Amino acid sequence: MLPIGSTIGILGGGQLGRMLSVAAAQLGFKCHVYEPEKNPPAGETSANLTTASYTDYSALEKFAKSVDIVTFEFENIPSRTLDYIESIVKIFPDRKALEISQDRLFEKNFLTKLGLDTAPYLKVDNVSDFKDAIKEIGTPAILKTRTMGYDGKGQIKITNEHQVSQISKTYKSFNHILEGMVNFTKEISVISVRNSKGEISCFDPGENIHENGILKTTTIPAQVPRALITDAILLASKILNELDYIGVLGVELFISKGKLIVNEIAPRVHNSGHWTQNGCLIDQFEQHIRAIAGWPLGDGARFINVTMENLIGDDILNTEMILQDSGAAIHLYGKKETRPGRKMGHVNRMFIKN
Amino acid sequence: MLPIGSTIGILGGGQLGRMLSVAAAQLGFKCHVYEPEKNPPAGETSANLTTASYTDYSALEKFAKSVDIVTFEFENIPSRTLDYIESIVKIFPDRKALEISQDRLFEKNFLTKLGLDTAPYLKVDNVSDFKDAIKEIGTPAILKTRTMGYDGKGQIKITNEHQVSQISKTYKSFNHILEGMVNFTKEISVISVRNSKGEISCFDPGENIHENGILKTTTIPAQVPRALITDAILLASKILNELDYIGVLGVELFISKGKLIVNEIAPRVHNSGHWTQNGCLIDQFEQHIRAIAGWPLGDGARFINVTMENLIGDDILNTEMILQDSGAAIHLYGKKETRPGRKMGHVNRMFIKN
Numbered sequence: 213m214l215p216i217g218s219t220i221g222i223l224g225g226g227q228l229g230r231m232l233s234v235a236a237a238q239l240g241f242k243c244h245v246y247e248p249e250k251n252p253p254a255g256e257t258s259a260n261l262t263t264a265s266y267t268d269y270s271a272l273e274k275f276a277k278s279v280d281i282v283t284f285e286f287e288n289i290p291s292r293t294l295d296y297i298e299s300i301v302k303i304f305p306d307r308k309a310l311e312i313s314q315d316r317l318f319e320k321n322f323l324t325k326l327g328l329d330t331a332p333y334l335k336v337d338n339v340s341d342f343k344d345a346i347k348e349i350g351t352p353a354i355l356k357t358r359t360m361g362y363d364g365k366g367q368i369k370i371t372n373e374h375q376v377s378q379i380s381k382t383y384k385s386f387n388h389i390l391e392g393m394v395n396f397t398k399e400i401s402v403i404s405v406r407n408s409k410g411e412i413s414c415f416d417p418g419e420n421i422h423e424n425g426i427l428k429t430t431t432i433p434a435q436v437p438r439a440l441i442t443d444a445i446l447l448a449s450k451i452l453n454e455l456d457y458i459g460v461l462g463v464e465l466f467i468s469k470g471k472l473i474v475n476e477i478a479p480r481v482h483n484s485g486h487w488t489q490n491g492c493l494i495d496q497f498e499q500h501i502r503a504i505a506g507w508p509l510g511d512g513a514r515f516i517n518v519t520m521e522n523l524i525g526d527d528i529l530n531t532e533m534i535l536q537d538s539g540a541a542i543h544l545y546g547k548k549e550t551r552p553g554r555k556m557g558h559v560n561r562m563f564i565k566n
Numbered sequence: 567m568l569p570i571g572s573t574i575g576i577l578g579g580g581q582l583g584r585m586l587s588v589a590a591a592q593l594g595f596k597c598h599v600y601e602p603e604k605n606p607p608a609g610e611t612s613a614n615l616t617t618a619s620y621t622d623y624s625a626l627e628k629f630a631k632s633v634d635i636v637t638f639e640f641e642n643i644p645s646r647t648l649d650y651i652e653s654i655v656k657i658f659p660d661r662k663a664l665e666i667s668q669d670r671l672f673e674k675n676f677l678t679k680l681g682l683d684t685a686p687y688l689k690v691d692n693v694s695d696f697k698d699a700i701k702e703i704g705t706p707a708i709l710k711t712r713t714m715g716y717d718g719k720g721q722i723k724i725t726n727e728h729q730v731s732q733i734s735k736t737y738k739s740f741n742h743i744l745e746g747m748v749n750f751t752k753e754i755s756v757i758s759v760r761n762s763k764g765e766i767s768c769f770d771p772g773e774n775i776h777e778n779g780i781l782k783t784t785t786i787p788a789q790v791p792r793a794l795i796t797d798a799i800l801l802a803s804k805i806l807n808e809l810d811y812i813g814v815l816g817v818e819l820f821i822s823k824g825k826l827i828v829n830e831i832a833p834r835v836h837n838s839g840h841w842t843q844n845g846c847l848i849d850q851f852e853q854h855i856r857a858i859a860g861w862p863l864g865d866g867a868r869f870i871n872v873t874m875e876n877l878i879g880d881d882i883l884n885t886e887m888i889l890q891d892s893g894a895a896i897h898l899y900g901k902k903e904t905r906p907g908r909k910m911g912h913v914n915r916m917f918i919k920n
Contacts, residue, residue, distance in 0.1 A: 217900065508892065
């Protein structure tokens with residue numbers, strides 16, 4: 213067990229880092245946030261903040277030496293940065309989960325090998341791969357970068373031959389996959405957690421709705437057959453165990469023809485788990501901190517029905533209106549600048565259990 | 567409505583300040599904590615910290631000018647300090663409530679004038695007052711300083727004539743009250759909140775058990791007749807309205823012979839309200855921030871039964887054992903040094919509703 217009063221390093225200072233640092237403080241830990249951008253949301257709630265790039269090795273060394281363990285709030289941290297930190301202090305969750313989730317091809321291969329269903333996919337390293345993949349998978353399909361994509365970035369939907377020939381002409385290099393479209397009726401996600409003793413706990417799966425490639429709402433409970441809920445939890449547990457995972461893992465699932473298709477996994481606290489802040493005894497942020505600290509997991513039982521809604525860009529201007537509903541718990545991230553598509557906060561609304 | 571991103575000044579950097587600053591951050595506010603002692607618990611979760619004495623007027627001026635509103639986590643702040651701050655920026659709750667609760671005599675007079683029951687009490691300014699009071703109230707009785715007492719400090723229980731003559735000889739001056747003992751069966755408290763529109767919300771009253779003059783546990787729901795629960799809420803509302811109060815107010819009540827006797831009021835978030843962190847949609851800390859920020863109040867409905875237990879002194883050594891219960895939500899304050907009688911944290915345990 214990580215001793216009370218220890219310092220947890222957090223790579224990334226966005227809203228996830230902010231909410232992690234609050235959870236850590238509640239358990240008596242101090243946080244040290246490392247973030248390249250100035251005045252990050254997590255800086256305001258943490259004991260220490262380093263503002264430096266992920267390639268500033270002298271800053272990384274100082275940071276790594278000042279903390280007892282390290283975690284991260286997003287998965288696209290350069291490998292060399294992580295190597296360097298890991299030579300000084302332990303990182304949770306470990307590199308295996310990160311390597312897999314950082315690369316869409318590795319991720320799909322991992323899931324397939326585990327016997328789980330994914331969208332059809334093929335590796336695209338060059339124009340000829342691309343054309344072959346289109347032939348085999350057909351259109352519509354999605355061309356995705358293998359690395360660095362999030363919130364719909366790094367993705368192109370391919371619907372016709374004209375696009376295929378244009379991309380074939382203009383792309384100088386490929387490091388992509390082509391993914392077939394899944395005709396799904398719903399998307400759900402399982403926020404799961406595992407600690408070093410192998411204990412696993414999953415929050416009730418929520419039902420997600422996206423707008424413009426960004427999560428808009430998560431509603432709990434998901435309106436899907438009970439058997440699928442059980443399957444989803446077993447599936448998440450299988451992934452956690454296979455990875456010997458420590459921390460919170462988000463698993464996004466499509467429901468297609470009554471079956472679960474894994475969309476993607478995220479080795480961190482997850483936007484679709486924000487509802488746990490107001491519906492459970494212990495939320496996803498505290499579960500993550502407990503797991504990485506080697507503490508026993510808490511009870512993630514849900515007391516109420518919740519709809520979580522992201523406040524994106526100008527949605528934050530609706531704050532006053534949202535607050536008229538006393539059953540709305542609002543969470544704002546302290547971001548100085550509102551930009552279209554930027555997550556500014558979220559609201560958890562409770563509703564009567566049906 | 568205080569705009570999102572505004573800075574809230576908090577006088578006092580203890581655990582209440584820490585939990586207030588976390589609640590403020592969740593609503594998108596920044597906090598600036600002012601605390602004479604070094605490395606205070608609230609410093610680790612706040613954007614800004616000033617370490618200076620309450621009589622350092624240049625530090626106070628800088629602090630007051632850097633924040634948009636001010637609140638406090640404990641009531642024993644020197645009047646001149648508050649006067650000075652108030653000449654620059656607004657303080658919530660306002661001075662009236664503070665003046666009354668800072669002085670046990672004013673408090674008792676205020677409550678009596680409002681038609682509420684208190685323990686019998688008499689002003690003790692000198693030896694002759696003291697002897698007269700003992701004659702009238704009898705023993706056992708409690709001699710209390712009018713100001714600066716908390717957690718049982720500044721109190722002497724008087725049980726016999728020998729004590730009376732000894733105190734009469736040794737005390738050079740008196741600024742006390744003598745209070746009769748109340749034979750109570752239970753102590754309950756009401757955590758109530760009122761905003762600038764006069765909206766009031768009360769959490770379900772909890773039942774308190776003290777050890778050595780310090781709160782040990784609060785259990786919700788209190789096992790008392792429903793009619794008394796209603797009376798307690800009406801009584802708290804009466805106090806809030808009379809004071810034109812803004813913020814959270816804790817009201818401690820004895821139940822004696824089926825009647826409610828007001829023990830004391832605290833113009834701040836209250837230890838006996840810590841259970842709200844794990845049993846409600848919106849907790850007492852967020853209600854306080856919402857109220858002082860001129861925001862609508864949230865829903866304080868309770869979902870589960872909770873026992874809050876303070877971790878005092880070496881109790882913190884039991885953390886590992888406490889965590890074996892997955893239904894225990896632990897909250898630690900980040901205090902560097904454990905001392906007997908010092909509040910180090912608390913644990914909220916959920917239990918089945920009976």
